[in-house]
Amino acid sequence: MSVFQLLNGMTFAALLFIVASGFTLIFGLLRIVNLAHGALYLLGGYIGLAVAQATGIYLLSGLAAMGGIALAGLVLDQTLLRWVKGYELRQVLLTLGVALVINDLTLVIWGGDTFSVPVPPELQGAASILGVTYPKFRLFVLAVGVATFLALWLMLNKTRLGALIRAGVDDAEMVEASGINIQRVFLLTFMLGAALAGLGGWLGGAFLTLYPSADSEILVFSMAVVIIGGRGSLVGAAVGSVLIGMLNTFGQVWFPELAYFVIFGPMAVLLAFRPLGLFGRAA
Amino acid sequence: MTSLAPTVVTTNKSGLRSALAWVGSAAILFVLIALPFVLKSYHLGIATQILIFAILAMSVDVLAGFAGRTPLCHGAIFGTATYFVIYGVNTWGLPLPVAMMIGVAAATAVAAVFALLAVRVSGVYFLLLTLALGLVIWGICLRWSQVTGGENGLRGDLRTGALADPATFYALVLVISLCAFFAMRRFVNSPFGLTLRGIRDSESRMASMGYNVTLHVFLAFTISGFFAGVAGAIYAVFNNFVSPSAVALAQSVQGLLMAIVGGIGTLVGSFVGAAVIIILEQFVSAYTERWQMVLGIVFILIMLFAPEGIVGKSRTLWHRRK
Numbered sequence: 001m002s003v004f005q006l007l008n009g010m011t012f013a014a015l016l017f018i019v020a021s022g023f024t025l026i027f028g029l030l031r032i033v034n035l036a037h038g039a040l041y042l043l044g045g046y047i048g049l050a051v052a053q054a055t056g057i058y059l060l061s062g063l064a065a066m067g068g069i070a071l072a073g074l075v076l077d078q079t080l081l082r083w084v085k086g087y088e089l090r091q092v093l094l095t096l097g098v099a100l101v102i103n104d105l106t107l108v109i110w111g112g113d114t115f116s117v118p119v120p121p122e123l124q125g126a127a128s129i130l131g132v133t134y135p136k137f138r139l140f141v142l143a144v145g146v147a148t149f150l151a152l153w154l155m156l157n158k159t160r161l162g163a164l165i166r167a168g169v170d171d172a173e174m175v176e177a178s179g180i181n182i183q184r185v186f187l188l189t190f191m192l193g194a195a196l197a198g199l200g201g202w203l204g205g206a207f208l209t210l211y212p213s214a215d216s217e218i219l220v221f222s223m224a225v226v227i228i229g230g231r232g233s234l235v236g237a238a239v240g241s242v243l244i245g246m247l248n249t250f251g252q253v254w255f256p257e258l259a260y261f262v263i264f265g266p267m268a269v270l271l272a273f274r275p276l277g278l279f280g281r282a283a
Numbered sequence: 284m285t286s287l288a289p290t291v292v293t294t295n296k297s298g299l300r301s302a303l304a305w306v307g308s309a310a311i312l313f314v315l316i317a318l319p320f321v322l323k324s325y326h327l328g329i330a331t332q333i334l335i336f337a338i339l340a341m342s343v344d345v346l347a348g349f350a351g352r353t354p355l356c357h358g359a360i361f362g363t364a365t366y367f368v369i370y371g372v373n374t375w376g377l378p379l380p381v382a383m384m385i386g387v388a389a390a391t392a393v394a395a396v397f398a399l400l401a402v403r404v405s406g407v408y409f410l411l412l413t414l415a416l417g418l419v420i421w422g423i424c425l426r427w428s429q430v431t432g433g434e435n436g437l438r439g440d441l442r443t444g445a446l447a448d449p450a451t452f453y454a455l456v457l458v459i460s461l462c463a464f465f466a467m468r469r470f471v472n473s474p475f476g477l478t479l480r481g482i483r484d485s486e487s488r489m490a491s492m493g494y495n496v497t498l499h500v501f502l503a504f505t506i507s508g509f510f511a512g513v514a515g516a517i518y519a520v521f522n523n524f525v526s527p528s529a530v531a532l533a534q535s536v537q538g539l540l541m542a543i544v545g546g547i548g549t550l551v552g553s554f555v556g557a558a559v560i561i562i563l564e565q566f567v568s569a570y571t572e573r574w575q576m577v578l579g580i581v582f583i584l585i586m587l588f589a590p591e592g593i594v595g596k597s598r599t600l601w602h603r604r605k
Contacts, residue, residue, distance in 0.1 A: 031407070033407050033410065033411055035414075080583065080587070083587050084586060084587065087590075088406060088407050089353055089406070089407065089410065090586045090590055092407055092410055093353075093539075093543070093582060093586050094582070094583055094586040094587070096536060096579075096582060097578075097579040097580065097581070097582030097583035097586065098579065098583065099579070100533070100536070100575050100576065100578055100579030100582065101576050101579035101580060101583070103575065104573060104575040104576035104579065105576065107575075108573070108576075216418065216421075216531075216532060220414075220415055220418040220422070223411055223414065223415045224415060226411075227411065227412060227415060256426075257423075257426050257427045257428070257429070258423065258426075258427065259422075259426065260418075260419045260422035260423055260426070261419070261423070264415065264416070264419045267415070268400050268416075271400055271403070271404075271412070275403040275404050275408070276404075276408075
């Protein structure tokens with residue numbers, strides 16, 4: 001295992017974590033499997049691309065991607081999902097319909113070509129780390145991934161909102177009964193999860209590039225992460241991301257054409273022993 | 284999602300109604316048989332496609348409507364058979380019937396593996412897991428280009444001899460789809476099928492009464508995969524071409540949507556659902572390339588307003604009129 005491949009695995013894991021943490025937050029608290037998460041990622045990437053092209057300010061494009069997708073999450077939750085509250089399968093299938101619509105919309109607007117979100121000069125080129133020369137941008141993604149983990153961990157464990165979310169994951173009814181407006185917590189969590197998809201799309205837009213089927217690809221990776229890590233678990237998402245990131249990197253080196261097998265084989269074995277994932281708890 | 288069980292009412296009170304139902308079924312059958320004599324070959328092709336996808340939708344319905352587990356991998360199982368049939372004929376030089384049998388067997392095997400992994404979970408987890416498993420097949424078909432042809436797919440030349448005639452092919456598919464329908468109806472009304480419905484309604488109760496829930500779900504999944512494979516094998520002959528889009532998520536989604544539009548747990552609704560979706564697709568594609576968006580919107584509208592589907596809804600209305 002060379003340092004180079006280790007870094008490849010870790011940087012990909014960081015991107016996966018950003019996307020999957022949003023997915024698992026929504027899944028854990030709202031019990032919604034948001035199949036539009038991949039489409040939101042793609043849309044976030046394209047928004048980032050458009051803003052970066054229009055203004056040339058990199059940081060602004062990131063904020064626009066996050067804000068835009070959080071807004072999309074707000075609209076999705078308030079206009080569509082609220083009508084099917086409490087019906088798990090109808091919610092999931094509804095988000096699937098939304099995913100199809102968003103994916104096709106991006107195809108209409110941006111076409112089928114491959115795009116890459118422009119990166120500022122400071123993040124271009126390579127840096128020397130651990131004795132190898134490595135692309136700076138990927139290290140930046142790794143740093144953002146770690147920062148996201150820390151921020152989410154602090155938010156969940158040290159703030160009032162985090163306490164409410166944790167309590168809601170365990171027993172939403174009880175939280176509501178103690179006089180908390182859980183619906184507002186739900187909405188905030190949904191927007192936060194969506195914003196993370198937008199952030200992922202913005203970073204992924206330069207890391208993996210943007211193209212029409214990128215949304216299903218990132219969605220399947222995020223689902224694998226959440227299936228391995230367990231519903232609603234932040235640590236689970238981190239462990240799952242590292243596992244999947246590493247397996248994907250080494251799978252592509254050793255069995256390039258069957259890389260998917262290398263990822264999902266271990267996932268399947270794990271499920272046979274722990275159907276709810278490593279850190280999952282029964283609902 | 285798990286709507287009313289499709290128990291056919293056969294009490295004395297409803298003698299007239301069951302007679303009506305019989306007359307209705309006979310009329311529909313007559314129309315289906317008469318189609319080749321009225322339709323142009325292009326439209327007959329669409330009718331054939333509807334029948335093929337009705338088999339796929341019914342296979343989804345067996346699992347979703349009767350075992351209470353909604354799968355999102357049946358497109359992948361379906362497409363596995365399609366790939367095997369075309370590959371078998373092209374590369375291995377097999378005769379078509381043998382290739383089709385191998386295709387169905389491969390699809391059933393894939394379904395059995397999926398079932399082994401998915402039997403322990405239910406509800407949203409089941410959906411999520413089958414979705415991920417289906418995407419694995421898609422990933423393999425996309426990336427393993429030496430065998431699958433990658434994005435370009437595989438072209439076959441299977442519609443030769445008598446099969447080249449649209450009317451003959453339609454008749455053949457009609458017979459197979461009716462056989463599949465009666466086989467699946469028999470299956471869901473058998474003691475085994477009744478146990479499945481029990482599991483759908485209350486898993487813990489069935490388990491405490493001594494039923495082997497895991498085994499029942501496993502078998503139901505595998506059998507439903509068999510029928511998805513049958514549909515996929517016929518589709519290979521129908522389409523003469525297979526690409527990753529045959530195993531993509533959209534295919535699984537479409538199969539499930541057809542079952543839902545028709546009415547989950549009705550079986551016969553799958554024919555209605557397949558007809559509605561495919562005719563809509565033909566209609567929309569004539570005017571715009573945005574079929575995927577329309578499909579997504581249909582999905583959203585159905586989930587919001589009529590989750591019990593067309594046949595389910597009309598059954599509810601029908602029974603209310605008593």
